Amino acid sequence: MVCESCMVESKKVLEVSGLRKSFGSVQAVDDISFSVCSGEVFGLLGPNGAGKTTTLKSMLGLVVPDGGLVKIEGFDGLKDPKNARKNVGFLPERVALYQNLTALQNLELFAQVKGVSLSSCIPLLEQVGLADAMNRRVGGFSKGMLQRLGLARALVGSPSVLVLDEPTGGLDPRGVVEIRNQILELKKSGVTVVLSSHILSEVQAVCDRVAIVSGGRLVAVDTIDNLSSGLAMSPKVVLDVGESLPINIMKDLEAVEGVVGVEMRGCMLHVSCSRASMAGVVCKVVAAGGMIRDMQIIEPSLEEVFMKLTSANGGGK
């Protein structure tokens, strides 16, 4: 079956429809709808206070939404949360574990509640590199160790859907890379991942599709490529031309069809243009006597897409 959300051969495992939640006078989540397909890595992106965490918590029944519908693997997340959460693993933004218990005992609690074998906990600790610390009290763990243990805890019972709320928040660069690699490994094994983040490079590195949330509202849902082309954001050709260019080349380049912007930064010529006009740009530079020492094509970044989409919406609350 072709999923109409991501247009690939898969089924929807998560559907959120018309989700609303307010805290007093603040509308934290306002009519958010999206769906996630099996095996997809889906990013929920937005500035701080945009409503990402509230959306994830509403999906999992941790906050009671004012309205809307959540379906996880066909189960109603609001009316039948127990069954809906059966195949879900969750890594909260702030991983808090029972300090008096050991790493293994913390995992065993989760295994026992999920009704899976306690012996499955040790391989999980090995997977996240905490096998040596399994009998140590969690109270003495570093932030990075807690985050890895939190991920192991989310993986108890081999869930088919993994919900990660700011999974790399507060981690050092090594920790960020480790968690990112874990997510990519999970993607390879067919796990559906929904992650929220405001770190755009992280989302761009792992996500198949993103939903951009701003001010509690859903601003856009699509692949990063589609979002940028939908916003008519052109790629950029960056040419290292040294000192070789005549001054009037800027005007000539602006006249080329498909060119939307030309800028000279030192010896680097930045030309924003459509893909079709790139060859014309290069020819024009060469014809004008420019010596091209290096050339790069830069695709529109998620950061640019994000800024363009959220600036119109006022950002977080």
Place this chain on the structure above:
Amino acid sequence: MSFGHEVVAVARKEILDNIRSKWVLVLSFIFALLTVVVSYYGSLGSDWQSLDLTIAGMMSLVEFLVSIIGLMLGYAAINGEVESGELLGVLALPLRRLELLLGKFAGLGVVLSSSVLIGFGVGGLIIALNVSGSVDWLMFLGFIFSSVLYGLVFLALSLLWSALLRRRSASMGLSVFSWFFFTMIWGIIILGILMGEMLNSSSFSMPDWYFVVNLLNPMQVYVSLVSLIVPSAAAEMSVVPEWYSAPLLVLVLCVWIVGCLSLAMWRFDRRDV
């Protein structure tokens, strides 16, 4: 609805947590020491007191101590874990909130019960080995059972405060107030009303309403229950009307537990984590 491994898992966590924090050990030691000290020094150190006299001697202490322990075990069990974030992970599991609450009550109840059982059990054994004459073990077990049930009432009450209030400091404050209310304020209010009645009548006997109202205070219910179980100590502790019976008083304590847990569940189920 089926409750099974989820409740056991949460209860196991509570037990492990309290064993790790040495709560069970400390409480058991306090109860054993209390029993032995009251028995030995209650007779001015000349000889060991019998178990029933020991119970009568330590009633007030047990009444205060067990209730405080029940309140301390549960006052932060829910809001404390919401504040520190542990419940976020746990409640994202396939687990009903009712199962979590029951698991917490069961686990903390086991901690409380085993402390009372081990503490008083060891104390009782030491006394039994030292006193002359036979020991009424059934009576002693009845006393331990009543103390456990009484502790569970205060545990359920503290879970109610913990589910009702957002901050652990607030639920601790309300727990302390409840303890003062039932131990001190209640007595002052009832005494005031009784004094008013005494001034208006020539002869005085305890009115019926007094015994009915006392059923609303778990401390009074507990004292009356122990008075029925340990007859030799009854005169020192409480006046008990004829219509009071052990099953009735046990039922009242059970209603307290079920009532507190039901209210806690009602609130917890509607709460954002």
